[in-house]
Amino acid sequence: MSLRLLGRSYLAFVLSPELPFDEWLAELDARLLHQSGFFSNRPVILDLAALVPSMAETAKIISAVESRGLRLVAVEGVSTDWVSPRLAPLPGTPMPIGMFNPTGEKQRGAQTRNRYTLDEKPETKPVASLLVEEPVRSGQSLIFPQGDVTVIGSVASGSEIVAGGSIHIYGTLRGRAFAGTNGNAKARIFCNRFDAELLVIDGLYKTADDFDPALRGEQVQAHLDRDVLNIEVFH
Structure with missing residues (x-):
């Protein structure tokens, strides 16, 4: 009998967190x-990159988040020596500039990584879709970070x-x-009949409690306007 190793994606x-941290925690x-x-x-x-905390502050932040019953699986943006192995950054996570990777080589800054000569052109990738x-059934997760998703059918609760x-x-x-999970603030969400549990575009979200009841059952589109998630009837 051979051992099979399979891959699977999870959301x-x-x-x-942002400063001041106490206000961010109150909002949470x-x-x-x-x-x-x-x-x-x-x-x-x-992700603690925006806070640049000390080792002691990192421990307090982790404790504050976990004490609220959240299922924390990884901590990013700080030295791996500051967190327990169970919260180590996931594979493929970029380390903050100035820290060292396991090979001992210091990471280069963003300007160096993005620099190219005149006879070289940055690689362009076609927009994927x-x-x-078929309908998306309850309990299913359809994850496609490369581009747009079109569903000819309904998406169940x-x-x-x-x-x-989009x-x-x-x-x-x-x-x-x-939508826009890779930082695409221009992404949109369209549906023929609106009865959603949650909408998210580029990290900004609204839940069912935030929706205008008048939008239920309507054909709508959702988009961002100056960091505000708007949902409106679309014909």
């Missing part, structure tokens, strides 16, 4: 109070669509939709 939320508490099921045992990655010709680009649903959206 994790990324929390990026407010979300957890009014939307207790939002994280629903979802894996959470804590995924067409799903308890399911989710995750796309690096999301087009030619049926009823009852589950969760995450």
